[in-house]
Amino acid sequence: MDISTRLPPFDLSTVHTQITILSSGSEYMAYVITDDKAFPIPIRLKPHDVKSLNVLLQDAVQEVARCFGRESSYGTALDNLARTGNYAFRAIFSDPSYQRIIRTVLSEGAVVQIVSKDFFLPWELLYDGPLDQRADIRYYWGMSYIISRFIIQDKREGAFKPHTIEVKRPKVGLITCDRLPFVEEQELPDLKAFHRKRRIHLLSLRPLSTTQRNAELAEFRRFLSQEIHILHFACHAYEQDPIERSYLFVKQSFPISIIDFVTSACSLDYSPFVMLNACLTGIINPLYTASWAEKLWEYGARGVLATDFRVPDKFAADFSKAFYHYVLSGMSVGEALLTIRRDFWNEQRNPLGLAYALYSSPSIKIVSRRRR
Numbered sequence: 071m072d073i074s075t076r077l078p079p080f081d082l083s084t085v086h087t088q089i090t091i092l093s094s095g096s097e098y099m100a101y102v103i104t105d106d107k108a109f110p111i112p113i114r115l116k117p118h119d120v121k122s123l124n125v126l127l128q129d130a131v132q133e134v135a136r137c138f139g140r141e142s143s144y145g146t147a148l149d150n151l152a153r154t155g156n157y158a159f160r161a162i163f164s165d166p167s168y169q170r171i172i173r174t175v176l177s178e179g180a181v182v183q184i185v186s187k188d189f190f191l192p193w194e195l196l197y198d199g200p201l202d203q204r205a206d207i208r209y210y211w212g213m214s215y216i217i218s219r220f221i222i223q224d225k226r227e228g229a230f231k232p233h234t235i236e237v238k239r240p241k242v243g244l245i246t247c248d249r250l251p252f253v254e255e256q257e258l259p260d261l262k263a264f265h266r267k268r269r270i271h272l273l274s275l276r277p278l279s280t281t282q283r284n285a286e287l288a289e290f291r292r293f294l295s296q297e298i299h300i301l302h303f304a305c306h307a308y309e310q311d312p313i314e315r316s317y318l319f320v321k322q323s324f325p326i327s328i329i330d331f332v333t334s335a336c337s338l339d340y341s342p343f344v345m346l347n348a349c350l351t352g353i354i355n356p357l358y359t360a361s362w363a364e365k366l367w368e369y370g371a372r373g374v375l376a377t378d379f380r381v382p383d384k385f386a387a388d389f390s391k392a393f394y395h396y397v398l399s400g401m402s403v404g405e406a407l408l409t410i411r412r413d414f415w416n417e418q419r420n421p422l423g424l425a426y427a428l429y430s431s432p433s434i435k436i437v438s439r440r441r442r
Contacts, residue, residue, distance in 0.1 A: 085218075085432075087175050090185040098189055100162075104175050111168045113189075115161065120189060123158050127195045128379040130154040135382055135422055144419075151421070152205045155197030162196075173198070181404065181432055182215045187222035192378040194411075194424040207415055212424040216404040218432045221364055228341040228370040233402075233433040235299050235343070235372075240398075240436050243298035243342065244274045247305035247319050252383040257304050257347070260391045269398050273298065278324040287334045290326060298342045299436070301371070304390070307348040307362065318348065318362070331365055338370030343403065343434055345393065346376040347386050363429045373403065373430020381425050388414075389423065397436055404432020 088103045091113065098113040115123075130151045137147040163169045176182065184193055194212025199205060208214050244261060246253050265272040275293045278286040294301070306319040310327075317327040338344075344366050363376040381389075389410060396406035411423030 085183045086177070086180040088183045088185060091189040092186070093188060102171060102175055107175075109171050109175070111163065111171065113162055114164050117188070119161070120191065123161060123191060126154050127158055127192050131192075131195060131379050131422070131425065135380070135385075138382075138420060138422075148421070149201075149205065151195070152197045152199070152209075153201055155195045155210060156199070156201060158191065159196045159198050162191075169198075176211075176215060180215045182211075182217050183220055184217065185220040185222065190219075192424070192427065193217050193219075194378075194427065207421065210421070210424060213408075213411055213415070213421075216408050216432045217428065218404060219427060219429045221367060221429065223364065223368060225368050228338060228367060228372045231341045231372045233431050233435065235434070235436045236438075237299055237436065238438055239268060239271050240299035241271045241273060241297060242300045242302055243293060243296070244272060245293075245301070245303045245305060245318075245320050246274070247348075248277075248321055249306060249319065249323065250304065250383050252387040253304045255387075256384070257387040257390050260387070261302070261394070264394055264398070270300075270394070275321065277322040278320065279322065280324055286324065287326070287330060290320075291334050291336045294336050295339045297340045298338075299340070301338065301342040301344045302347065302390075303345065304347045304386070307346075313361075316362075328362070328365055331369070336369060338366065341370050341372040343430070344371045344374045345390070346374060347381075347390055348377065363427070367429055371430075373428070373434050375403065375407070376427050376429060377425045378427050379425050381422065385420070385422050389426070400435065400437060402433050402435040403430065404428065404434075407432075 086104065090101045090103065091098050092101075094112070096116050098115060100111040100113055102109040102111055134144070134147045134151050137143040160169070163172055194210065194217060196211040197209050198211075199209025211217060242261065244258075246258060248254070261270070261272055264270045273296070275290065278289065303318065308317055308319065310316045314328045317325040317330075319325055346362055346366075363374045366374050392410045392413065393406060396409055397403060401409065407423070407426060407428060411421070414420045414423045
């Protein structure tokens with residue numbers, strides 16, 4: 071598949087288009103809102119249809135990850151990803167008139183905010199372009215637009231914190247897993263290098279012992295509540311049934327479930343931006359509201375960058391280094407995220423930056439504190 075590397079410019083001055091999706095009987099209604107217009111668009115999908123779309127998209131992108139570096143099958147996997155993304159676009163916006171509305175309001179470089187309580191998809195993977203040999207990477211929503219998500223929930227204090235974090239040397243709280251070789255070999259050394267260069271102040275959660283679970287959960291709670299500007303998870307995430315038992319595997323094989331997070335009264339007192347550089351930490355299952363992104367936002371996060379499917383460890387480490395490079399240089403998180411996706415495609419023909427989903431304003435940024 072011959073995919074062009076010519077990508078559109080972007081503009082972070084404001085949210086250009088908001089798409090609010092609410093339940094309407096057994097289906098959904100989308101309200102597409104621009105500066106001067108609003109368009110109601112019915113979505114003829116039921117909750118289990120949304121779950122099926124998630125599975126199709128996740129399976130397609132996992133195949134891309136599996137085939138990366140195998141030229142004989144990689145083109146086929148990319149072609150299937152575009153076809154599946156186009157199918158999802160047409161399933162959501164089923165009528166050609168609805169598709170025309172979306173194309174009209176989503177100009178190149180648009181900043182798009184998706185607002186919902188119970189309708190979740192990897193929006194970055196929607197593809198609205200040709201499916202023949204002219205298929206083009208820029209027709210993926212996540213390559214053309216800056217997409218942010220806003221979860222409708224009762225408590226989300228951190229989401230209303232200022233978008234600018236003014237600090238000379240941001241404190242990064244790091245929580246890792248000793249089962250991930252690329253965390254130890256690459257991601258952690260990269261962060262330590264930023265620390266040595268005095269670009270960040272790195273704070274690491276010590277190893278937790280499974281034989282003293284209650285005391286160690288208290289240590290985990292203490293670590294989260296200290297002054298941190300960026301909270302960085304580099305660990306495994308596992309989905310369980312029921313969804314509240316889903317857990318993160320942190321140092322020394324210590325599992326922390328969504329239930330543990332709530333019952334231990336964890337809180338993010340300084341409203342850090344959270345980077346969940348782990349697999350499936352966005353909306354784990356679209357039939358449920360519980361997720362790591364949702365919980366961290368509820369308990370004080372200023373914003374959350376999570377993943378919508380399984381990310382290879384090597385790519386996660388590469389992504390982390392690029393993210394800090396751009397954010398510490400003054401880019402907003404939305405601009406950095408879009409830039410990283412384009413960089414990986416232009417340099418490696420790798421679209422896996424589309425895995426990362428932003429639950430916050432795209433305008434969050436770190437700026438150097440001014441001398442007084």
